[in-house]
Amino acid sequence: MKKSLLALAVLGAFAGTASAQSSVTIYGLLDLAITKGNGGTAANVGANGTSKAWIQKQSSSSRLGFRGNEDLGGGLSAQFQIEHRFTPDDGAAANPFWAGRSYVQLSHNDFGRVYLGREYTPAFWVQLKLDPFGNDGVGQFGTAFSWAGFNTPSNVIAAPGGSARTSNTFGYKTPTWGGLTANVAVGLGEGTQPRDTGFNVEYAAGPLYAGLAYERLNGGLAQAADRTDGNSLFNVGATYDLGFVKPGFYYARAKLAGGSITNKTWEITASANLGPGRLKAGYGRLNPQGANNNITKLGLGYDYPLSKRTNVYADVGFGKQDNQSNNRAFAFGLKHTF
Numbered sequence: 001m002k003k004s005l006l007a008l009a010v011l012g013a014f015a016g017t018a019s020a021q022s023s024v025t026i027y028g029l030l031d032l033a034i035t036k037g038n039g040g041t042a043a044n045v046g047a048n049g050t051s052k053a054w055i056q057k058q059s060s061s062s063r064l065g066f067r068g069n070e071d072l073g074g075g076l077s078a079q080f081q082i083e084h085r086f087t088p089d090d091g092a093a094a095n096p097f098w099a100g101r102s103y104v105q106l107s108h109n110d111f112g113r114v115y116l117g118r119e120y121t122p123a124f125w126v127q128l129k130l131d132p133f134g135n136d137g138v139g140q141f142g143t144a145f146s147w148a149g150f151n152t153p154s155n156v157i158a159a160p161g162g163s164a165r166t167s168n169t170f171g172y173k174t175p176t177w178g179g180l181t182a183n184v185a186v187g188l189g190e191g192t193q194p195r196d197t198g199f200n201v202e203y204a205a206g207p208l209y210a211g212l213a214y215e216r217l218n219g220g221l222a223q224a225a226d227r228t229d230g231n232s233l234f235n236v237g238a239t240y241d242l243g244f245v246k247p248g249f250y251y252a253r254a255k256l257a258g259g260s261i262t263n264k265t266w267e268i269t270a271s272a273n274l275g276p277g278r279l280k281a282g283y284g285r286l287n288p289q290g291a292n293n294n295i296t297k298l299g300l301g302y303d304y305p306l307s308k309r310t311n312v313y314a315d316v317g318f319g320k321q322d323n324q325s326n327n328r329a330f331a332f333g334l335k336h337t338f
Contacts, residue, residue, distance in 0.1 A: 021071035030088050031060040033313075033333025035138060040327030043295050044319025046133075046140045047329035056089045059137030059315065059333050063100055075109035103169070112174040119171060121152055122183040122200035123213035123233055124164040130237035130250040132271040132280040132299075138317035138329040139299025141267055141284055148254035148263035148286060150233040153193040153217065166196045179205030194220030194229060207241035230258040237267075245272040250284075263288045277304040277311075292322040310336045 035055045037048035048055055065083035072078060083100030086093045094100075103117030127147065133140040143164050152166050166187025173183040180203050187196035198215035216232040232255045239248035248269040255262055267284035279302050286295040301315035312334050319327040 022069065024066060024068045026064075026066055027338065028062075028064045029060055029335065029337045030062045031058045031136075031333060031335040032056060032062075032088055033059050033137070033315075033331040035329060035331040037327065037329035040319070040325040042319040042321035042324040042327040043145075043297075044138070044317055044327040044329060045142045045145045045297065046136070046138045047317050047319065047327055048138075050327075058087060058089070059313070059331060060134070060335055061085050061100070061136075062088045065100065077107050078105070079107060079113075080104045101165070108175075110175060112172060115169070115171050115173075117169060118165055118167045119169050119185070120165050121187070121196065121215055122171075122185055122198045123147070123215045123235055125183070125202065126200055126211035126213045126235050126237055127164075127250070127252070129209060129211065130239065130248050130267065130269060132248070132269045132282050133301060133315070137301065137313070137315045137333070138331045139280065139282070139301045139315040140317070141282060141297060141299070145284060145286055145295070145297055146235070146250065146252055146265060146267065147233055148252050148265040149256055149288065150215070150231060150252075150254040150263075152196050152215075153187065153189065153220065179203050189220050192221055194218055194231075198233075207243075208238070209240075210238040212236040228256075228258045231256050232259065239269075245270055261289045274302070277302055280315075294322050296320045309338060310334070 035048055035057055037051055039050050039052040041050055063083050063085050065081065068080045070078045080103065082098045082102050084094065084097055085099045101119055103115045103119045105113050105115035107113035124143065127143060128135055131141050131146065135142045152163060168188040168190055169185055170188065171183065171185030174181050182199065182201050184199040189195040194217040196215065196217055198213060200211055200213035202211040203209070212235065214232070214234050218229055220229060233252065235250070235252035237248060237250035239246055250267040250269065252265050253262065263286070265284060265286040267282055269282040271278060271280050282299045284297045298318040299315070301313060303311050303313045305311040314332050316330040317328065
């Protein structure tokens with residue numbers, strides 16, 4: 001009897017250790033804003049297009065996600081992440097259901113991590129860190145402006161047109177070496193879409209962030225004009241936190257239509273603490289190849305935290321385009337994370 005009790009105690013101790021080494025986190029974000037545009041025809045990323053109606057919509061993409069981690073010992077661990085996107089104003093779910101992220105990976109403290117599934121491309125991380133709005137709301141630049149017309153293949157029949165992610169991805173990211181990291185990834189076309197290959201190099205230490213990336217499409221069948229074999233993207237950017245303000249500069253060049261068309265974009269950005277909140281500002285210019293088709297974007301915004309998880313915000317975005325009427329829109333919103 002005593003031996004049985006001792007065995008049960010030992011097994012219980014091992015079970016407690018095993019469970020302590022594994023964890024699953026549930027997280028999410030809900031965001032809704034009241035927005036209004038003037039109906040101008042110029043491009044204005046994140047705004048309301050030519051509508052003059054009052055519209056309730058999200059600025060940040062609302063989501064529900066699960067992250068898991070298991071310690072395998074010896075510096076090795078396994079992780080997964082799945083993330084569902086939805087629109088809270090009408091409750092509609094994204095298609096596919098796990099459209100945000102859906103991957104599994106192995107990580108080692110000394111050798112970095114290898115991941116497989118649906119994930120953001122390396123070029124996305126450089127762009128995101130230079131947008132003071134975080135690719136959210138009427139003031140954002142987003143990939144539609146900042147990638148100068150380049151699109152990833154969507155690999156999703158229900159959502160053609162691409163995004164900042166690739167499906168069927170195989171990627172590797174290095175550990176951090178004195179603030180320096182590198183990331184390389186391939187989104188496999190699997191016979192019907194072009195293969196998307198990209199890499200980035202990023203440096204983040206002290207007040208400085210700098211990054212550059214390159215992405216290229218190859219192969220695929222019956223591609224649309226914006227996703228042809230040979231399309232590519234190069235982007236580079238940097239920010240420097242001066243304490244009272246963090247200025248940034250971003251530049252991108254896209255080769256489209258198999259490399260026969262060259263588009264360029266540049267952005268000057270800044271963010272600064274103002275009172276209890278954060279002020280955001282950015283000005284950019286997109287120069288598509290050809291005459292009389294330039295697009296400029298100005299974004300201004302202010303985030304006011306009510307707590308660590310909840311904040312209210314006010315954003316405004318102005319779009320100007322050759323041979324089009326100016327477009328402007330504003331948004332007042334509430335965001336909660338958990």
